[in-house]
Amino acid sequence: MISYVLRQVGLSVGVLVSAIIILFSLIYLVPGDPATIALGPRASEQQKIVFRQSMGLDQPVPVQAFHFVSKLATGDLGTDLLTRQPVLRLVGAALPKTVTLALTGLGWALLLGVPMGCISAMRPDSMTDRLIGLVSTSVVALPSFLLAIYLLIAFAVTLRWLPAMGAGEPGDIGDQIQHLILPAFAVGLGWVGYIARLVRASLLETLQENHVRTYRAFGVSDTRIAMRYALPIAMIPVVAVIGVGLGNLLSGAVLVEVVFSRPGLGSLAHDAVTTRNSPVLVGTVLVTTLLYIAANLSTDILSALLDPRLRKEA
Amino acid sequence: MTAIIDMNDFSITYAGERGPVPAVRGVNLTLEKGRILGLVGESGSGKSSLVSAMLALLPKSAKVSGRLSIGADDLYALSEAQRRAMRGQRLATVSQDPFTALNPVIRIGAQLVEFQHRLKGISRSQKLERAREMLARVGISDPGTRLTQYPHQLSGGLRQRVAIAAALLVNPSILIADEPTTALDATTEAEVIEIIRELRGAVDGSIVFVTHDMGVVARLCDDVAVMYAGELVESGPVAEVLERPQHPYTRALLACDPARIETPSRSLPTIPGTVPSPHALPAGCIFSPRCGAVIDICRSVRPAFLPSDQSRVACHRTEAS
Amino acid sequence: MTTVEETPPVSAPPALKALPGWSTVRRLLSSPSGAIALVVVVALVFCAVFAPLVAPYDPVQIAPRIRFQGPSLEHWLGTDQLGRDVLSRVIFGTRVAFKVALSGTAAALLLGLVLGIVAGLGKSWIDGVLLLVCDAMRSLPMILFALAVVAIYGPSMATLITVITFSMAPGYFRVVRNQVLVLRNMDFVVASQSMGASLGRVAITHLVPNLIGPIIVLIAMDIPAVIGIESGLSFLGQGIQPPEASWGTMLSDGYSFLRQAPHLAIASGLPVIVATIAFTFLGEALRDVLDPKSSRGR
Numbered sequence: 001m002i003s004y005v006l007r008q009v010g011l012s013v014g015v016l017v018s019a020i021i022i023l024f025s026l027i028y029l030v031p032g033d034p035a036t037i038a039l040g041p042r043a044s045e046q047q048k049i050v051f052r053q054s055m056g057l058d059q060p061v062p063v064q065a066f067h068f069v070s071k072l073a074t075g076d077l078g079t080d081l082l083t084r085q086p087v088l089r090l091v092g093a094a095l096p097k098t099v100t101l102a103l104t105g106l107g108w109a110l111l112l113g114v115p116m117g118c119i120s121a122m123r124p125d126s127m128t129d130r131l132i133g134l135v136s137t138s139v140v141a142l143p144s145f146l147l148a149i150y151l152l153i154a155f156a157v158t159l160r161w162l163p164a165m166g167a168g169e170p171g172d173i174g175d176q177i178q179h180l181i182l183p184a185f186a187v188g189l190g191w192v193g194y195i196a197r198l199v200r201a202s203l204l205e206t207l208q209e210n211h212v213r214t215y216r217a218f219g220v221s222d223t224r225i226a227m228r229y230a231l232p233i234a235m236i237p238v239v240a241v242i243g244v245g246l247g248n249l250l251s252g253a254v255l256v257e258v259v260f261s262r263p264g265l266g267s268l269a270h271d272a273v274t275t276r277n278s279p280v281l282v283g284t285v286l287v288t289t290l291l292y293i294a295a296n297l298s299t300d301i302l303s304a305l306l307d308p309r310l311r312k313e314a
Numbered sequence: 315m316t317a318i319i320d321m322n323d324f325s326i327t328y329a330g331e332r333g334p335v336p337a338v339r340g341v342n343l344t345l346e347k348g349r350i351l352g353l354v355g356e357s358g359s360g361k362s363s364l365v366s367a368m369l370a371l372l373p374k375s376a377k378v379s380g381r382l383s384i385g386a387d388d389l390y391a392l393s394e395a396q397r398r399a400m401r402g403q404r405l406a407t408v409s410q411d412p413f414t415a416l417n418p419v420i421r422i423g424a425q426l427v428e429f430q431h432r433l434k435g436i437s438r439s440q441k442l443e444r445a446r447e448m449l450a451r452v453g454i455s456d457p458g459t460r461l462t463q464y465p466h467q468l469s470g471g472l473r474q475r476v477a478i479a480a481a482l483l484v485n486p487s488i489l490i491a492d493e494p495t496t497a498l499d500a501t502t503e504a505e506v507i508e509i510i511r512e513l514r515g516a517v518d519g520s521i522v523f524v525t526h527d528m529g530v531v532a533r534l535c536d537d538v539a540v541m542y543a544g545e546l547v548e549s550g551p552v553a554e555v556l557e558r559p560q561h562p563y564t565r566a567l568l569a570c571d572p573a574r575i576e577t578p579s580r581s582l583p584t585i586p587g588t589v590p591s592p593h594a595l596p597a598g599c600i601f602s603p604r605c606g607a608v609i610d611i612c613r614s615v616r617p618a619f620l621p622s623d624q625s626r627v628a629c630h631r632t633e634a635s
Numbered sequence: 636m637t638t639v640e641e642t643p644p645v646s647a648p649p650a651l652k653a654l655p656g657w658s659t660v661r662r663l664l665s666s667p668s669g670a671i672a673l674v675v676v677v678a679l680v681f682c683a684v685f686a687p688l689v690a691p692y693d694p695v696q697i698a699p700r701i702r703f704q705g706p707s708l709e710h711w712l713g714t715d716q717l718g719r720d721v722l723s724r725v726i727f728g729t730r731v732a733f734k735v736a737l738s739g740t741a742a743a744l745l746l747g748l749v750l751g752i753v754a755g756l757g758k759s760w761i762d763g764v765l766l767l768v769c770d771a772m773r774s775l776p777m778i779l780f781a782l783a784v785v786a787i788y789g790p791s792m793a794t795l796i797t798v799i800t801f802s803m804a805p806g807y808f809r810v811v812r813n814q815v816l817v818l819r820n821m822d823f824v825v826a827s828q829s830m831g832a833s834l835g836r837v838a839i840t841h842l843v844p845n846l847i848g849p850i851i852v853l854i855a856m857d858i859p860a861v862i863g864i865e866s867g868l869s870f871l872g873q874g875i876q877p878p879e880a881s882w883g884t885m886l887s888d889g890y891s892f893l894r895q896a897p898h899l900a901i902a903s904g905l906p907v908i909v910a911t912i913a914f915t916f917l918g919e920a921l922r923d924v925l926d927p928k929s930s931r932g933r
Binding site: 011014015016018019021022023026027134137138140141142143145146149150152153157158247250251252254255258259265269270272273274276277278281282284285288289292293296 | 668767768770771772774775776777778779780782783784785786787859860862863866867870871872873886889890893894897900901904907908911912914915916919
């Protein structure tokens with residue numbers, strides 16, 4: 001168990017370092033003059049010099065790499081080209097909002113996906129199972145921002161059941177929750193389908209196991225066996241993919257935030273890209289990548305902990 | 315004496331991909347109260363299907379015909395709910411594989427409490443106490459600790475004792491032990507058999523012990539029923555059948571039992587030929603293609619299952635004698 | 636000269652498969668969802684190839700007097716804020732979507748193929764490094780990464796295709812690498828190599844037939860994701876640039892006039908929904924036919 005955890009941590013660090021290298025090469029190994037590319041051909045020579053200095057581009061590449069990494073290690077993600085604010089502070093302010101949205105989306109996905117998967121697995125090949133399968137497969141690949149637009153038209157513009165724009169009044173929890181429902185549903189719907197299919201497959205497999213027969217032989221009802229005794233085992237592989245899910249949901253949340261005009265990483269990135277504010281974007285990508293890798297690592301360890309067979313002599 | 319299991323021309327057919335598969339055909343078998351029946355046969359003989367049928371645990375693809383009575387009830391004339399109501403109350407089972415029979419993520423104690431769900435009017439802590447007492451009775455040391463452990467923390471022998479304790483907790487009138495020692499080593503096997511022998515008085519009814527080992531039958535059982543390729547070929551009291559086997563298959567099976575071979579030889583005796591596939595059953599006697607004593611009528615007419623001395627045998631040769 | 640290839644040793648998994656042909660298509664058509672998905676995909680391809688013939692109007696023809704018209708007999712999906720015919724723009728958008736999806740997928744496939752073969756045949760440290768890079772690529776948040784690339788290189792179709800290439804290549808890399816490793820350890824490949832068959836010949840006779848099924852499935856499964864990235868970036872104004880009609884830019888227009896003319900956004904979203912669902916079902920059906928054992932990897 002300990003060696004497993006250490007191995008996973010080691011792998012995660014390796015992946016993170018590789019991701020940093022990829023991002024570094026992206027910014028600093030641009031063919032041509034990065035300043036011209038970034039500022040456009042109409043930028044004055046003075047602007048380009050300032051840009052080069054601020055990005056450290058006037059130094060040799062290994063020096064640049066060293067600066068990049070050593071600054072990252074101290075938590076310095078660079079400064080906003082326009083407002084001169086530290087990128088870390090901007091990202092730090094936006095991140096919790098996006099994570100809240102992604103987690104609520106995950107909540108939707110579990111809330112709908114787990115029961116759908118259970119209903120399917122309890123009556124395999126029934127009409128209900130086929131219908132759930134059809135719906136699950138259909139929603140799996142739908143872009144969440146598109147869904148957000150449709151939800152906005154249906155529930156906010158036409159029916160006026162829920163608020164359309166923003167994240168709600170600061171301090172008013174009820175209002176904020178109302179503002180969260182639609183965007184979170186848009187973020188989570190694809191994963192409703194994915195989780196429903198995963199739960200179905202995993203539960204069907206678990207229901208084939210011998211201990212389920214034991215419980216049936218003792219006259220325990222099928223529903224109770226499935227819910228109380230098979231589902232906890234069937235959920236172990238589901239928990240393992242939630243880390244992956246959080247990454248996908250964060251990506252989806254970025255666009256959904258723009259659609260619903262919610263503050264967060266998405267709006268931050270959207271504003272930054274229109275002003276070509278690349279340090280903000282690189283910082284955003286780095287922090288999100290770190291978050292994703294951490295989420296993956298913790299769900300890997302969590303799913304190992306959930307299984308008493310693996311927990312043995314931890 | 316009262317019959318506790320009574321099968322009359324009982325058959326099981328599965329809906330297979332290549333047409334129906336007749337897994338069990340025309341079984342007539344009676345088990346009296348208080349006795350231990352050894353159900354013997356090779357793998358594929360239909361004994362596992364028969365066990366599932368007795369527990370009303372056949373898969374949906376199975377169709378039954380004939381009659382299988384538990385006490386006064388015709389099991390397959392009951393509704394699904396009524397059948398389920400019999401399990402865990404009048405019927406209990408010990409499964410073949412102790413390593414997978416218990417839920418891996420639930421503590422032993424919680425599982426033993428769940429198995430007593432039919433017992434009304436006693437509290438959870440009382441059920442836990444009953445479980446603790448029963449674990450002690452099947453010879454498990456430190457039962458209090460075992461209750462808080464997970465199945466993987468116990469050895470195979472211990473897990474099978476837990477499974478036996480679980481079955482005894484519900485006071486069944488029929489305990490079906492489905493090859494409970496196959497997955498265990500020889501020493502543990504002997505211990506488990508000893509436990510069942512000691513506790514037979516605790517079962518207010520009968521035990522069906524499924525095995526392919528004639529030695530186990532001799533040590534444990536009162537009656538024996540021999541199955542071959544989905545049919546019952548011989549049944550009767552153990553002393554009678556083992557001393558004077560009438561059916562050629564029973565004789566061959568006994569001849570193959572290493573414990574009974576008197577003159578050691580370099581190779582174990584085997585029965586020539588293979589078990590017929592349920593898709594291509596021979597006409598007449600099911601054993602005729604492999605039988606050393608085959609006569610003409612065997613190949614055309616299926617022998618009836620008739621009394622012979624104290625046993626019942628399905629063989630033309632015994633009818634003739 | 637040798638009979639080695641005709642009698643693969645017992646250790647060989649069921650390796651040599653026939654290339655997918657008409658029998659595959661027939662089996663695909665036998666499942667209702669696969670048949671419908673295939674018909675829809677063929678229809679979309681037809682629209683993309685023959686867009687000028689299929690579209691009733693010029694997609695960039697401005698007609699200020701008929702702005703924001705709802706669906707009618709003349710304009711089935713209505714008109715947009717400049718009076719352009721939405722249906723014609725949707726049809727021309729199919730062309731853009733396929734152009735991006737096909738070139739991005741082709742480049743990703745090529746990159747994945749080359750790196751996969753290098754990783755599978757090369758030294759183990761090369762394999763390790765490539766696997767790590769592949770995991771790192773997969774852990775980047777795709778939309779944010781794409782925006783970062785756009786912020787540095789500027790928005791254009793080339794940038795878009797590059798981002799898609801890099802985001803899709805790890806999937807192909809994994810499939811190719813695993814298959815190469817399986818083949819590399821198989822006795823008959825070792826045997827045919829020792830018999831003097833060149834590496835290239837081994838690759839063509841053994842690798843290609845084994846790869847083609849999983850790769851076709853992967854392409855069908857990836858296209859919805861590619862369409863998602865393309866339309867998402869174009870929606871943000873960082874992908875396809877106006878006035879070219881792409882589903883994403885149309886959604887962006889529709890979003891701007893959501894309250895005035897909701898039909899614009901609804902109509903522009905429909906092709907995205909149809910295409911993603913059709914390709915998803917096609918991928919599922921193809922997997923059932925070509926690659927029954929493989930499950931969807933992470």
